[in-house]
Amino acid sequence: MTRPGGGVSGVLGVDSGGSGLRVVVAVDGGRGAVAPLASKEPVRTGPRGIDANHMLQQLVPMARQLMADAGVGTLRAVAIGAAGLTTLGDALRAELPSALARELGVRRLALVADAVTAYTGALGQRVGAVVAAGTGMIAIGTDLKSWRRADGWGHLLGDCGGGSWIGQAGLDAALRAHDGRPGGSARLLARAEEMFGSADALPGRLYPRTDRPAVLASFAPQVAACAESDPAAAEILAAAARHIADSAAAVCPAEGDAASGEVQVALTGGLFKMGDPLLVPLRTALADRLPYARQVPAAGDPLDGAVRIAVDLAADRLTLPRDDSMLHVVAEAMDATEVPEGA
Known part of the structure; x- marks a missing residue:
């Protein structure tokens, strides 16, 4: 006009x-x-x-x-x-x-x-839930009467299943292998030393950083790359999927909107670019926790x-x-x- x-x-x-x-x-x-x-x-x-x-x-x-x-x-x-x-x-x-x-x-x-x-970009003005995940992770849902949110508490208190969480879990598995403790992954240890240097130097490289969440998240793709052949990496991503599905279920309305009666769930954010190593267990976890909701691509x-x-x-x-x-x-x-x- x-x-x-x-x-x-x-x-x-x-x-x-x-x-x-x-x-x-x-x-x-x-x-x-x-x-x-x-x-x-x-x-x-x-x-x-x-x-x-x-x-x-x-x-x-x-x-x-x-x-x-x-x-x-x-x-x-x-x-x-x-x-x-x-x-x-x-x-x-x-x-x-x-x-x-x-x-x-x-x-x-x-x-x-x-x-x-993130919700509106993914679903518009519809009833449902959206998980936004990158370095962190938050779930948000609405019945168009009020908002509900879950997690998004940052890498020290939450963001469970997000990039920093996956990266930290991967580095934990790497250091377990270094120490000879159960639950370790020699593959993740090798990847961690390629990225950060020797395992003994990792605390000094990580703890002083003001961008620690992003540094942790930078290791998440390495976990995904190892998941097909490494049980520890695969279990980390399966656990991340369960955490994400739990947050989605905590905010998702039980009933759809008056027009369609449908409840939709969408995923948005850079974390999901990791592809099938995370998305396959996540789709299964969402179907288990939210059987009444339809999973849709983010618009x-x-x-x-x-x-x-x-x-x-x-x-x-x-x-x-x-x-x-x-x-x-x-x-x-x-x-x-x-x-x-x-x-």
Whole structure:
């Protein structure tokens, strides 16, 4: 929809995580998105949680460039998916609405936990559960009345079945073999020494690292590579599958939505690129724990989810449960003439 002097209207989707910031503008009700821009610098956290000023310093220039590239003069809505929003998002909720209104003219804003954008990218506005797994692991589900989440507690307290968990279990099996303790794996020991040097030096290489979860997760593909011929590696992945299925079952609604009656379960995130060594036992575990739910491919990723939320917010059809910590919406009334055609 074109406005006099305003150009084409669009929406902005943002995915802020541990690897940086990804931003995209979409036009025509979510179609015709221009290529996203990305920053490899993660948004900082401090005493007040996620640093709103640091996010703005990165986000505003990228948004302006994308709007210019797409010929977008007006943003109907913005959705920002942010890792840590649930527990560290107070500054974002307090500062971003007025700052984005001032800098970009934003009148409708959704601040969204990254698990919710992962859910929406995978399933849209449907009843079900989504497991998002990479270095960490979290499961989220909804009956479209409220949200439920399981795990996502970080590598020291949880993230069971995620990349850092698998990597740590693999290194444990390697060191067991080094010591001659039961449950060891000579294959994993050889892989660990190829990656990190001698087993005796491993603590010194690992413990001082501030990026320890990512370092642990970097060993997870080695566990998958050994699983076909190594019983210890295969059991690690089978245990990971059981943990993931347990989390999915903890959040998955027992009944489907009114329209279809169906409950869907989807997997999203880089961990599942390991393929069959993890996916085969995981599909079996999900079928055992959630026999009533249909396993479906994820339709998109968290950035797709942010765009979908922004599009639905702009068109007044966002039916996902509102929650100050998970899906916080700030919206002014929109004139009917501003609703996009076909929305």
